[in-house]
Amino acid sequence: MGSTTTGTPRADWSVRPRGAAGATVQGALALAAVAAVGDTAALDPLWGGAVAAVGALGTVVVGAHRHHPPAALLYRIGCWLSGGGWLTYTLAATPWSLNTLAALGVGSLAAGLLAPFGRATPTPGRQPGTGLMLRASARNAAEWEARLLRVCRIRATVTDVRPWPGGTGYDVHADLPGGGVTRRQLTGYAEGLATDARLPEGCGVEVAAGAHRGAVVLRVSTVNQLARTIDYPADYSPRSVLEPVSFGEHANGEPAAALLREDSVLASGKRGSGKTTLLQDLSIALGRCLDNLVWHLDLNGGGLTQPWIDVWLEGRTVRCPIDWAAPNPAEGKRMLAAAVAIAKHRKASYRALKRSRNTNLLPVSVELPQITIVVDEGAQAVADRDLKELLNELQNIGRNEAVNMVVSALRPTSDLIPVNMRKQSGVRVQMYGPDTEELGHMFGWAIGGKLSMDQLAGRGTGFVSIDGSAPRPFRAYNALPGQIEQAALAIAATRPDLDPASAHAAGSAYATRYERMRWAFTDHDTDDDTDTEYGDAEDGAAPAFPATATAAAGRHLTALPGGADTWADPVSLAHRTTQHGSAAAWAAPGHAVTAAAPPRQIPAPARPVPPIVGLALDAFTAAETGRLHSTELAEALGMSLTELADALRPHGITPRENPFKRGGVRARGYALEDFQHPSGGSHPGSHPGVTPGHTAV
Numbered sequence: 002m003g004s005t006t007t008g009t010p011r012a013d014w015s016v017r018p019r020g021a022a023g024a025t026v027q028g029a030l031a032l033a034a035v036a037a038v039g040d041t042a043a044l045d046p047l048w049g050g051a052v053a054a055v056g057a058l059g060t061v062v063v064g065a066h067r068h069h070p071p072a073a074l075l076y077r078i079g080c081w082l083s084g085g086g087w088l089t090y091t092l093a094a095t096p097w098s099l100n101t102l103a104a105l106g107v108g109s110l111a112a113g114l115l116a117p118f119g120r121a122t123p124t125p126g127r128q129p130g131t132g133l134m135l136r137a138s139a140r141n142a143a144e145w146e147a148r149l150l151r152v153c154r155i156r157a158t159v160t161d162v163r164p165w166p167g168g169t170g171y172d173v174h175a176d177l178p179g180g181g182v183t184r185r186q187l188t189g190y191a192e193g194l195a196t197d198a199r200l201p202e203g204c205g206v207e208v209a210a211g212a213h214r215g216a217v218v219l220r221v222s223t224v225n226q227l228a229r230t231i232d233y234p235a236d237y238s239p240r241s242v243l244e245p246v247s248f249g250e251h252a253n254g255e256p257a258a259a260l261l262r263e264d265s266v267l268a269s270g271k272r273g274s275g276k277t278t279l280l281q282d283l284s285i286a287l288g289r290c291l292d293n294l295v296w297h298l299d300l301n302g303g304g305l306t307q308p309w310i311d312v313w314l315e316g317r318t319v320r321c322p323i324d325w326a327a328p329n330p331a332e333g334k335r336m337l338a339a340a341v342a343i344a345k346h347r348k349a350s351y352r353a354l355k356r357s358r359n360t361n362l363l364p365v366s367v368e369l370p371q372i373t374i375v376v377d378e379g380a381q382a383v384a385d386r387d388l389k390e391l392l393n394e395l396q397n398i399g400r401n402e403a404v405n406m407v408v409s410a411l412r413p414t415s416d417l418i419p420v421n422m423r424k425q426s427g428v429r430v431q432m433y434g435p436d437t438e439e440l441g442h443m444f445g446w447a448i449g450g451k452l453s454m455d456q457l458a459g460r461g462t463g464f465v466s467i468d469g470s471a472p473r474p475f476r477a478y479n480a481l482p483g484q485i486e487q488a489a490l491a492i493a494a495t496r497p498d499l500d501p502a503s504a505h506a507a508g509s510a511y512a513t514r515y516e517r518m519r520w521a522f523t524d525h526d527t528d529d530d531t532d533t534e535y536g537d538a539e540d541g542a543a544p545a546f547p548a549t550a551t552a553a554a555g556r557h558l559t560a561l562p563g564g565a566d567t568w569a570d571p572v573s574l575a576h577r578t579t580q581h582g583s584a585a586a587w588a589a590p591g592h593a594v595t596a597a598a599p600p601r602q603i604p605a606p607a608r609p610v611p612p613i614v615g616l617a618l619d620a621f622t623a624a625e626t627g628r629l630h631s632t633e634l635a636e637a638l639g640m641s642l643t644e645l646a647d648a649l650r651p652h653g654i655t656p657r658e659n660p661f662k663r664g665g666v667r668a669r670g671y672a673l674e675d676f677q678h679p680s681g682g683s684h685p686g687s688h689p690g691v692t693p694g695h696t697a698v
């Protein structure tokens with residue numbers, strides 16, 4: 002009985018057989034009827050042979066067309082031949098004898114019992130047009146159906162098994178059953194499937210989208226491709242940032258690549274996992290783009306930038322391959338402040354261009370390039386409150402205006418990388434490491450919690466997820482210094498220049514960057530606290546400081562009055578710090594300083610506190626300590642060590658003679674009491690008795 006869609010039962014009068022028994026009985030009756038008619042009509046027995054031959058031939062043709070398995074073909078040919086043989090005999094003799102009828106009965110019984118061999122379906126592993134499937138693939142398909150049922154309790158139908166070109170794995174195409182089973186459910190079983198399939202170490206199963214929502218492709222690697230080192234392909238031909246940027250290979254040989262016009266990248270991994278190498282890959286790939294400029298914010302000791310800059314410092318190229326590189330927080334603040342200014346400026350200045358191109362997205366080009374800031378050791382950057390704020394702001398506003406970021410960090414956890422920064426990163430990479438829980442932190446526990454580092458092959462390998470897609474294992478290209486040098490020379494010749502409107506918005510910090518870079522990336526003989534990031538105070542060759550600078554604590558990024566100040570001028574140094582709240586009223590003798598903002602009220606200090614001292618006191622308060630290393634204080638104030646020393650010396654404040662230990666490091670530094678009770682100074686208005694939490698004037 003069938004049923005209508007409304008549920009009312011309805012009789013089914015079709016003669017289509019239901020099951021093997023029905024088909025056998027129907028077949029036997031039909032054969033007996035043909036024999037009876039033939040006998041009555043005195044048909045020539047040869048017709049029986051003809052029927053058998055035509056039936057068998059038809060079975061072969063139809064079977065091949067419908068991809069019937071060999072057992073089904075044999076069974077069906079057998080049925081035609083035995084039926085045809087019986088018919089021939091009965092036409093020659095008579096159907097009406099007990100023996101012929103018994104032969105028909107026995108034959109029919111045998112056909113009924115052997116019917117399962119004749120089943121034409123399922124023949125897994127086949128889609129129209131894919132041709133005959135190899136027997137091994139068909140067996141593999143059946144195994145995967147069984148495995149999906151065993152491991153995931155999902156009764157999927159495998160529709161194809163396609164070997165990878167290199168023979169290092171295969172794709173299993175499957176249709177999910179109805180009833181709400183989703184691809185995402187399967188993703189959680191990837192590890193279990195790989196184990197059940199007894200895949201070699203380092204091999205795994207990736208779950209990818211199929212042709213439709215109910216289809217899935219399991220990428221099964223059988224040879225540990227990720228274990229071999231892949232050099233960066235020696236191809237520096239020009240590309241566009243509108244094309245995917247490649248940084249490695251997946252296990253099946255496909256390039257690991259992402260579109261970085263709008264999506265920013267967050268790459269995390271423990272020390273030595275291959276983050277810097279990955280950033281080098283991205284720097285090369287992005288540097289090749291004629292519509293993109295690479296900036297480096299390298300707080301990791303210059304390892305990222307140095308190989309790029311050397312060719313320029315050595316005079317092997319006139320143009321610097323990296324448009325701007327910042328090796329320390331102070332320069333980083335200038336860079337990020339300039340990037341924020343550019344993003345804001347572009348919003349306004351290129352409105353007409355967007356309208357004329359009928360697009361909401363800033364159309365990047367050789368004349369109007371994207372800026373991609375590659376940040377090595379983002380955790381160090383976000384440890385600085387100002388850098389963190391700037392990075393956050395840039396990430397929030399830079400997408401449309403083509404100011405993008407690639408950030409690396411030791412861990413993807415919120416203590417090192419702000420949650421917003423992770424959430425806003427469309428491309429997320431977690432490099433190999435012993436701690437599987439990092440995958441949960443990076444990709445979310447629902448997906449990442451079910452992945453395993455066992456799928457990777459040590460340093461240089463990782464998982465990448467693009468725009469929330471299932472994380473895929475990949476191996477990053479290995480970019481060695483010699484190759485970076487080659488790339489740097491090629492890119493120096495092809496990279497674009499910043500568009501004039503953006504360069505204008507970036508101000509003098511941008512215009513003077515090369516002088517500072519040249520200084521910062523050249524070796525200098527330095528000596529403890531008199532170190533400087535860009536130069537020595539007494540060295541007349543030291544470059545001028547840019548007029549646009551981040552204010553002391555970088556909280557107010559405004560152009561400083563007075564233009565480019567000189568390197569060793571304490572007034573200008575202090576002046577740079579007066580943006581913090583505004584203590585412009587203080588000035589050293591003989592110097593007039595224009596107030597940038599109205600002076601703040603102070604509770605009741607006996608005498609005014611110089612701004613540099615006030616800011617230093619703030620830094621001690623923020624750090625909740627009575628001792629700060631010179632580098633810490635300089636960093637907190639956005640100054641170099643020499644700038645700091647020069648600014649404090651007039652107030653009789655110098656680093657303590659004896660080094661002290663903080664955070665496990667022994668170094669010289671400043672003591673809070675020296676700021677509260679300075680020994681003296683050139684300025685008549687010294688400031689006895691000030692306490693942290695005071696307000697500078």
Ligand SMILES: Nc1ncnc2c1ncn2[C@@H]1O[C@H](COP(=O)(O)OP(=O)(O)OP(=O)(O)O)[C@@H](O)[C@H]1O
Nearest residue numbers: 230271272273274275276277278460461477478479
């Ligand atoms: N893709 C790669 N292929 C082969 N070897 C690699 C790859 N990436 C990194 N390595 C190896 O690992 C070492 C460390 O790499 P890298 O400096 O990039 O790691 P890192 O995570 O940046 O380390 P750190 O955080 O200490 O700076 C390299 O010297 C290199 O030998």
